[in-house]
Amino acid sequence: MKVSARDADARVRTPDPAIKAYLIYGPDRGLAHERAGTLVKSILPDPDDPFALTLLTEEDLKSDPAALADAMVAMSLTGGQRLVRVRLSGETGGGPVADVISEIESGSLAPQTVLVVESGDLTPRGKLRKAFEPAKKALSIACYADDARSLGNLAEDLLKDEGLSIASDARMLWLPRLEGDRALARGEIDKLILYKGLRGQRAEGDDTVTLEDVEAIAADQGEAQMDAVIEPALLGRLAEADKAYVRSVSAGGSPVAILRALQRRLDQIGVVQGSGGDDAALARSGAPRFGPQADAFKRQVSLWRGRRLDHARQLAFQAERDVKRSGSPAEALVSELLIRLARGAAQASR
Template structure:
């Protein structure tokens, strides 16, 4: 059964009511985090050898065997399957036919929307099918707030906005930075904007936001440095595409409001979340360089880049560098 975003948290909290969960999408960090959450709920641990069977791609042939096995110490078992693709469907179908209370947790990063595995499990009434995509804007701010609240750390609103503007979209990277800040603040502590900036330090310069904002503003030197640092930190080219599209959408909104008669300053102030003050100059330069037609062409190119990066054997790092170079050149580089 396909689970919408509003019901995801409740479904994950009640995963014991399901035979299994399929976690697909482009954010591997979020997929892994949600899979671990499900496993802990059922088995109380991620590495209990009696209650948790972790199957990598080479071990997919054991799915039916593990689903039918009993725990030697009692309690429900979890079969945690990673790197699932369509080839796994016959084994999952056979496993679900077994009379067992074992829960299947299936990670399927990059699974296509028309994939047979996804279609079949979305139609299964006892399988929760959940998309895991990079968070941005209000969704990212809400997730950051939840992470800090769970750690009993208070954060100023300005600090949250700044974090949402500089952190990458990958969930694992976001959680890593939050854990660093939580350790800095201590339980019951409070973080100001200055605290967050001091703690994050130069890592903010390695974010996708720096690369995309500088590229759209035509600042090739800053964009290239930011991209290379992000690549060194394990940047996902898919996340780069999403960051580009997010920024282009915000620029288009401002242009639309300006067409309605608002001044540039008034239009920028309408954006939620607001433009971080240190990014204001770059954002304004981008508005001066791009018009609606140019943004539409660039969006189409970014969508094509994302599709290409999902193909097996694609030189995605080279394509990432080429995309940033094109954005630095401006609208003319996307003329047909």
């Protein structure tokens, strides 16, 4: 069954026990990831219990197509509800998922385990949507970019939780900057809340987000915006990188500044590899060593090595030469470079 956009959040917050499989997909990967996480927490009393939750990737399904079916019939060692969460980038790995949905619908598989599949954008003719949408025991939830109204509601709810409100002029300036990806938007909202201070940390009466607060936060976002472009490009997430690039340039960001930041990142990757690739090498390069940023950087290091890294550096150098030529369109040249690198990373990760 397909779920309407209006009902999607309610469905993941209060799941129907009769539904045994969920497909949460769409171009807004941040929103898909957030809804999948909410659903897991709604179903499992302890989402961190390794005996209750099995995580599978498309690489797992490619190397062992039977892994999903085996996980679906496995019993929890501690008893209680089990859940299998599968993360895909698209249709790759969708065959085993479609087979499991067919078995659930026919009654040949009656698992106590719930299946949650998280994916990027999918076409209506693809095997995943064709398996989920007609099914009576499965739900398909599409995740598209938030509009100004839904972003406004999200921001106001999160601000309200910390006893904050936002002035109308600040709201008008700030909300358009959040459009694009739910994860990025939530990160910007959290950043603003931390800037103002959590409930009980602020001075008395300082409970309204002002235009000055929004502008102060915006002044510190240049590096974060560039990283939002560079990271997905070097990890092969083409659509995400392109969206972030357009968003950055539309907000006044410099294509040349993005190019220079990309060159610094490639040099940083080279330093890490040339120094042995261990934690000491990460420290010497100035790369992040902990948290999601460190994990993303390590994936970049694993993808860009040897001749591939050398070629990327050459492309970046050539792009800078072309940009410096009279009349060369910097925005288009940098965009083309990011596309080439994202495609290269996507091929390398297969």
